[in-house]
Amino acid sequence: MGLDRRGFVKIVVGGVAGTLFTPVIWKSLDDVSIWSQNWSWIPRLNKGEVKANAALSKLCPAGCAVKVKTVGGLPFAVVGNTANPMSQGGVCPVCAAGAQLMYSPARVKSPMKKVGEGKFEAIKWEDAEALLVEKLTALKGQNGKIAAICGDETGTAGEVISGLLSGLGNSGYYMMPGEKFVAEKGVKLMGGSGQPGFDIAGSDLVLMIGADALDSWGATVANQKAFAATRPTGAAATAKFVYAGPVLNHSAGVSDKFLPVPPQATAAFALGLANLLINDGAVSSASDFAEYKALAAKYTPEEVEKATGLKAETMKELAAMIKAAKSPVVIAGASFGQGGGALDFVAGASLNVLLGRVGSGMTLLPAAPKAVAGAAASEKDAASFLSEVATGKAAPGALLVYEANPAYALPQADEMAKALGNIAFKVSFSTYMDETAALCDLILPAPHSYERFDDALNPYGVAKSTYLAGKPVVKQPAMDCKDPVDVLLAAASKLGLSLGYDTYADVIKAKAKALGADFDALVAGGIWTGDAKGGSLNLGASALAKVAVPAADDKTLAVALMSNQAFGSATLATPPANLLVISDKELSGKDLLVQMNAATAKKIGVTAGAKVKLTGGKGEMKARVHLNEGVAPGTVGVLLGFGRSAWDEFTKGKGDNVYKILTVSDEAGTGLKVWAGSTVTVAKV
Amino acid sequence: MDQKLQELWGEVMEEKKQCKGCGGALPFLIGFVAAVIAGWVLFPNLLYSKKVQPVRFSHKVHQEQGMECASCHTFRDDGSYAGLPNNEKCMECHADVVGSDPAEKIYVEQYAQKGKEVPWLVYQYQPDNVYFSHKAHESFECKECHLEVGKMDTPPVYYENRLSGYSKQTMKMWQCERCHAENGVSNACHVCHK
Amino acid sequence: MKAKEFKVTWGMVVDLDKCTGCGACMTACQVENNIAPMVDASNKMRTLSWMLVYELSNKKSGAEAEVAYLPRPCMQCGNPACVPVCPVIATDKNEEGGIVSQIYPRCIGCRYCMAACPYHARYFNWEDPVFPKGMEKALSPSTSTRPRGVVEKCNFCHTRFMQAKDKARQEGGNPESLPDGAYMPACAEICPTGAISFGDVKNKEHKVFELAQGKDAFRLLEKLGLNPQVYYVSKREWVRKLGDNYAATGKPGAAKKHS
Amino acid sequence: MDRALFPEGLERCSFGKFVLWMGFISAFFLFGLYAMLLIFAKGIVVTGLDNYFGFGLWITFDLAVIALGAGAFFTGFLKYILKIDQLKNIINLTVIVGFICYSGAMLVLTMDIGQPIRAWFGYWHPNVHSMLTEVIFCITCYCLVLVIEFVPLILEQKQLNKIPFLHHLAHNMHVNMALFAGIGAFLSTFHQGSLGGMYGVLQGRPYAFREGFFIWPWTFFLFVLSAVGCGPIFTVLVATFMEKLTGRKLVDFKTKALMGKIAGTMLTVYIFFKILDTYAWANNYLPSVGMTFDQMFYGVIYGKWLMFTEIILCGLVPALMLITPSIRNNPTLLYTAGILDCIGVTLNRYLFTVQAIAIPVLPFDAWQTYAPNWAEWATSGMIVAYGFLVMSLSYRYLPVFPQEHSLNK
Known part of the structure; x- marks a missing residue:
């Protein structure tokens, strides 16, 4: 019997019917749906013991004392270190990622x-280390031929680099400009010395002038904790917070009062306040009080209103609030971490002198003992140095860049990048492929914060000397990297130079010892704190006499630089896990949104969402307009941290870099390079 | 053209007539039985791939030494379950070859002394979306859910479902649910899922 | 359906006068719950953000301008709009503690629950979670990775609840009555200003018990009767007004404590 | 060449012309198919849907075609249960239209859900509280009923009908059609109502939410009524459109006018209750949750004009037109009213779907807008093309219109 068509059909029908009585269909249907929860292209979770190890997370400028949670030895999350009296278990958004x-x-x-x-x-x-040694050997002993730029304000690594340069007969050790640098200059202008600190926890009124102390200024988490302590949920607040600055930022958002002050009028605002306080009976025993009083008298409420747009009553209310406070403190600073003038700092800090709060509200930290003998005593700034390189005044043959990104984070960024081009051999010690590393001749990858020893002494803003240290959390770094300090120490010994240590860990141990701290306790999550020192300061009247309030200009807008800690820093592009924090009012697709109030927008003829070009100095940047009524009049708020040209797909090419349009000027009387008062033109495209 | 189609239809009709009675229900039955056999015998073989443990670990020998399940399968201080012991635990006894079993030699030489953890196959790993607390089930005997390996000299073959990727012995959700229901324990999603 | 009553009611109290809007909660949430980084993450119409910080404005300008930041997790409603609509029981509110659950392997991705939730707390996985190469090594063990095509949302870091119970069992405590602070979601734990408090709102021993009943406490859209387990606190009246929608009609919210 | 397959005694266009026409339609179908495969491969990230608009064109399209396909069950109900015999002239067409609409909707649903391979969970793990569960069950069951209703028509194809078994099968199915019509009416009433209920229970969406009595039975019956108020007239429009395309008379005007009368009556009842519902919603419910009528609308894209167009221009107006015999009996006016009616119901489904979720319920939230992208249009277009293909084949080879022979003598 041959199988005819009909028979075949019967077999098939029988087969189908039979199949229904087997698990084939049902099991497959079930297993396929189980497969859909187990797709091979989606990663599986890691298994193993969950542990939390103390670490020093130096991803944010101040450094967070954290615990890194690991599963089976692999880090996956960061939680706070509740034992740390400063951060008290809080973590900043960058270290959280x-x-x-x-x-x-x-x-x-x-x-x-x-x-x-x-x-x-x-x-x-x-090979990399041999190349480094070879280049340094060639330039050894020729002063000015080797330079280093360091972007780490708190680590002892700076001492090693500085000591290495001295040993090689060079004095070209430069720091990336930061708030601390400017503030120390300011303190000098007031006849004192040391790093200023501000005691938020011990004050019942905190006036922040420019300084975004509750988001991105100073030791932010400690500041936030101090703030939070004064606001128990469901009970009365025990301290008042006032923010005076160009933009209603995160600090202003939770403050009791926000006073919009354009960036160029910061000093005028502070002196106007001094005038009201003096009229109200404030006196100071400072030697230059008479001079100061005469100077402040010029800043009448009318003058202040002209410069800032703030009404006389508003200023008087503020003065009354300060007078009523038992322990007020004024935090003076730029609304982002750098480029502010020392005069703005002095104007703000002088109020602390006037209020008799030096030594309590505002402190001065004593100089700490050095671990490396040859380290430079004072710091020079990288912006001035690179300007000299650009003009040929300085001509180094080799440049070491440590934890710094001058090609991105200095004003007139394009010019700075070009200046770097004038240096024949550049080495970047960087964890990430940043804009500067992309320009360097040799990149020596540095370990990530959880893969190395590091320390942090006196992050700017703390009221007392503090010292933290951390050790690696993981057994092996995720990449083929070496600690830069270890590399430099090895290079030094090959160059016939002994700095006294073999590894960074040894340096930190010595530093801890010099401070009187216990290294083992530190790396286990402990902290060392020293005393704050008072010191007498004058009111800085002679410096303040140079304050000039720029005339209002109808065509240009003042740039208010806004920083948001979650978006990273000069040395760190927005971490992948923080991208979500960027709102659609800050970045739309690849367009950065710049902020101004409706009146300003109307004045310059732009509307919400309009594409604009901002021009300043030799640079320009593109953006779109977002209307924000919390921006001071005549001011355009621009977020820092965008317009990356290196890094990764998550950050590259998003928005534009405001550093390109900032203009550097010399501050009257101090010789500092400043760019906080930059103005730009904003035009529709 | 129309003609052709007409013819075709005619053919179909013709065939139908011819076929009447030929074969009867037999082809249907053949198909049915073949499918049933294929579905119950062939299909499971196709569906699962077989794997054997990297080291022939004898639970039996260990139990005979007086060890209990919890001697090696321990809880951590936070109440989480460590599950399989790692080298550190095994090497408390097996840092060097102590017996004559070749499997032990393999373990000591290829894993323990090289500092390499054994990639054991776990018969009942639940998928990532399940949070199973051994602590909450501590009052049950291991064998109530697990294969009774304690009496086995050779670990059983590991069957992996080629479609879903899970072990054949992975407990299905309905089993969990049934036991929870019988014991009056909540069957809310998050009691077991993450 | 009658809302289910629970002995333990996990609740969150967010002090809006303390929240600086820094975003650490969002980051910690992403990390804890294995949300893959998104290239265009500022496009909030396509992102996954179990925790999202909204910026509220009083719409005034100059020195009068005020903003508040409002972190928005899942409200874990007592009377959730999303649960009864799910056709396949991929979400329920049945477990002691009142956390609204969501199981990804069950979800078919119909998005009915998203349409139901007025808080936008539910998110659809538009794409498979693909992590940059190597970053899968930093996956958290707390939450399974979800394939594309399923809905997900905040679950008050439920795995931490399970772990807290296991720890209590190990230490001889009562897993059904955890002490204050034994169980904290990642956002509450990391918040640098401590704006987020968490605990059992029905347990007098827990701090949130009192906070949730404070005179400045409110819940979002109370009038809709969804009975959220997330409370907000603000001394600023305009903030409280913006939390419910009575600003439009000028009438204050309905009786605060819904069943 | 395919003349042998034509229905008995009827003329059809040349095979070449037919192939050309099918090719033209297939182009749309294939483009949609490409979009569909892309969606299955990459997920619905390729559509214009987003976090705020989880529901969009697809759901609107589904709800609309299900409403428009309601002609099938309602005409079946009137024909087989209430024995209005004249409807036999159009009943086949209503079945095919219904089948196309329901099967098309199901296809769209498989695309619309994020995990199509888990689609069967709707049966295996049903949530009896969810309106959507009811919809899934009823739609699939009713789709089966439509298949059963469609089968005898296919079996009546000239050549197939020559096979005695098939002939008898078709005959027996016909005899029992009243049973299926009854089941169909039952299932349809439920899911049409549940579709309304789907929105009515959305407590967080004040545009759609109704309390207590206003969900059950009110919103349920509003949706049922609106569906039966447009389904019959949609079938008439389809018939008329086919007449224009083929140049042949297919259904006599008397039957069409009767369908118009049926739709008009239902629409009138519907619109009366719809206006009451809207009034009560705007004046009682909205203030009770602190919202205002104005807050429900935004700009032009979500403006009040939509609601007024839906209720007045495309609701009240066609209702009055259809119940007025003098207007209804004028072909042009009948078709105009029919088109308005169908637009009105589609708009209603759109508003309940898209407008309802566009409204920012959180006071600090902002309006977002939604526009379907090419992938959604292409796949929706695919369903329309699919309908054209099925209809073209049916018309060419099946005896759809009993009157066609006599009307075209």
Whole structure:
């Protein structure tokens, strides 16, 4: 019997019917749906013991004392270290993203050597280190030929680099400009010395002039904790907070009062307040009080209104609030971490002198003992240095860049990048492929914060000397990297130079010992605190006499630089886990939104959402307009941290870099390079 | 053209007539039985791939030494379950070869002394979306849910479902739910899922 | 359906006068719950953000201008709009503690629950969670990765609840009555100003018990009767007004404590 | 060449012309198919849907075609249960239209859900409290009923009908059609109502939410009524459109006018209750949750004109037109009223779907707008093309219109 068509159909029908009585269909249907929860292209979770190890997370400028949670030895999350009296278990948004940053696509995976414009080739560590030694040997002993730029204000690494340069007969150790640098200058102008600190916890009224102390200024988490302590939920607040600055930022958002002050009128605002306080009976025993009083008298409420737009009553209310307070403190600073003039600082700080709060509200930290003998005593700033390189006044043959990103985070960023081009051999010690590393001839990858020893002494803003240290959380770094300090110490010894240590860990141990701290306790999550020192300060009247209030200009707008800690810093592009924090009012697709109030927008003829071009100095940037009634009149608020040209797919090409349009000027009487008062024109495109 | 189609239809009709009675229900039955056999015998073989444990670990030998399940499968201080012991635990006894079993030699030489953890196959790993607390089920005997490996000299073959990727012995949700229901424990989603 | 009553009611109290809007809660949430980084994360129409900080404005300008930041997790409503609509029981509110659950392997992705939730607390996985190469090593063990096509939302870091119970069992405590602070979601734990408090709002021993009943406490859209388990606190009247929608009609919210 | 397959004694266009026409439609179908495959491969991220608009064109399209396909069950109900015999002239068409609408809607639903391979969970893990569960059950069951109703028509194809078994099968199915019509009416009433209920229970969406009595039975019956108020006239529009395309008379005007009368009566009842509902909603419910009527609308895209167009221009006006015999009996006016009616119901479904979720319920939230993108349009277009294909094949090969022979003598 042959199988005819009909028979075949019967077999098939029988087969189908039979199949219904087997698990084939039902089991497959079920298993396929189970497969849909188990797709191979979606990663599985890691298994193992969950532990929390103390670490020093130096991803944010101040450094957070944290605990890194690991599963089976792999870090996955960061929680606060409740034992730390400063952060009390709080973590800033950047350090909260720290574990994922270990695997950031922007990490430099191995030593790299430049082989062409924008092209790199991975090389072995021994070759990389040999190259470094070779170049340094050639320039050894010629002062001015080797320079270093350091972006780490708190680490002892700076001492090693500075000591190495001295040992090589060079004095070219430069710091990236930061708030601390300016503030110390200011303190000098007031006849004192040391790093100023501000005691938020011990004050019942905190006036922040410019300083975004509750988000991105100073030791932010400690500041936030101090603020929070005064506001128990469901009970009366025990301290008042006032924010005076160009933009209604995060600090202003939770303050009792927000006073919109354009960026160029900061000193005028402070002196206007001094005038009211003096009229109200405030006196100071400072030697220059008479001079100061005469100076302040010029800042009548009318003058202040002209400069800031603030009504006389508003100022009087503020003065009354300060008078009523038992322990007020004024925090003076730029609304972002750098580029503010020392005069603005002095104007704000002088109020603390006037209120008799030096030594309590505002403190001066004593100089700490150095671990490296040859380290430079004072700091020079990188912005001035690179300006000299640009004009040919300085001509170093080699540049070491440590934890700094001058090609991105200095005013007239394009010019700075060009200046770097004048230096024949540049080495970047960087964890990430940042804009500066992309320009360097040799990139020596540094370990991530949880993969290395590091320390943090006196992050700017703390009222008492503090010292933290951390050790690696993981056994092995995720990439082929080496601690820069270890590399430099090894290079030093090859150059015939002994700095007294073999590893960074030894340096930190010595530093701890010099301070009288217990290294083991520190790396286990402990903290060392020293005393604050008072010291007498004058009112800085002679410096303040140079304050000039720029005339209002109809065509240009003052730039208020806004920083949001979650978006990263000069040395760190927005971490992947923080991208979500960027709102649609800040970034729309690839367009950065710049902020101004409706009146300002109307004046310059732009509307919400309009595409605009901002021009200043030799640069320009593109953006769109977002209307924000919390921006001071005549001011455009621009967020820092965007317009990255290196890094990764998450940040590259998003928004534009405001540093490109900032103009540097010399501050009257101090010689500082400042750019906080930059003005720009904003035009529709 | 129309003609052709007409013819075709005619053919179909013709065939139908011819076929009347040919074969009867037999082809249907053949198909039915073949499918049932294929579905119950062939299909499971196709669906699962077989794997054996990297080291022939004898639970039996260990139990005979007086060890209990909890001697190696321990809880951590936070109440989480450590599950399989790692080298550190095994090497308390097996830092060097102590017996004559070749499997032990393999373990000591290829794993323990090289500092490499054994990639054990776990018969009842639940998927990532399940949070199973051994602590909450501590009052049950291990064998109530697990294969009774304590009496086995050779660990059983591990069957992996090629479609879903899970072990054949992975407990299904209805089993969890039934036991919870019988014991008056909540069957809310998050009691077991994460 | 009658809302289910629970002995333990996990609740959150967010002090809006303390929230600086820094975003640490959002980051901690993403990390804890394995949300893959998104390239265009400022496009909030396509992102996953179990915790999202809204900026509220009093719409005034100059020195009168005020803003408040409002972190918005899932409200874990006592009478959730999203649960009864799910056709496949991929979400329920049945467990002691009152956390609204969501199981991803069950979800078919119909998005009916998203349409139901007025808080936008539910999110759809538009794409598979693909992490940059290597970053899968930093996955948290707390939450399974979800494939595309399913809905997900905040669950008050439920795994931490489970872990707290296991710890209580290990230490001989009562897993059904955890002490204050034994169980904290990642956002509450990390918040640098401590604006987020968490605990059992029905337990007098827990701090949130009192906070949730404070005179300045309110819940979002109370008038809709969804009975959220997330409370907000603000001394600023305009903030409280913006939390419910009575600003439009000028009439204050309905009786505060819904059943 | 396919003449042998034509229905008995009827003329059809040349095969070449037919192939051309099918090719033209297939182009749309294939483009949609491409979009569909893309959606299955990459997920619905390729559509214009987003976090605020989880429901969009697809759901609107589904609800609309299900309402428009209501002609099938309602005409079946009138024909087989209430024995209005004249409807036999159009009943086949209503079945095909219904089948196309329901099967098309199901296809769209499989695309619309994020995990199509879990679609069967709706049966395996049903949540009896969810309106959507009811919809899933009823739609799929009713789709089966429509298949059962469609099968005898296919079996009546000239050549197939020559096979005695099939002939008898078709005959027996016809005899029992009243049973299926009854089941169909039952299932349809439920899911049409549940579709309304789906929105009525959304406590967090004040535009759609109704309390207590206003959900059950009010919103349920509003949706049922609106569906039966447009389904019959939609079938008439389809018939008329086919007449224009083929140049042949297919259904006599008397039947069409009767369908118009049926739709008009239902629409009138519906619109009366709809106006009451809207009034009560705007004046009682909205203030009770602290919202105002004005807050429900925004700019032009979500403006009040939509609601007024829906209720007045495309609701009240066609209702009055259809119940007025003099207007209804004028072909042009009948079709105009029919078109308005169908637009009105589609608009109603759109408003309940998109407008309802566009409204920012959180006072600090902002209005967001939604526009379907090409992928959604292409796949919706695919369903329309699918309908055209099925209809073209049915018309060419099946005896759809009993009157066609006599009307075209």
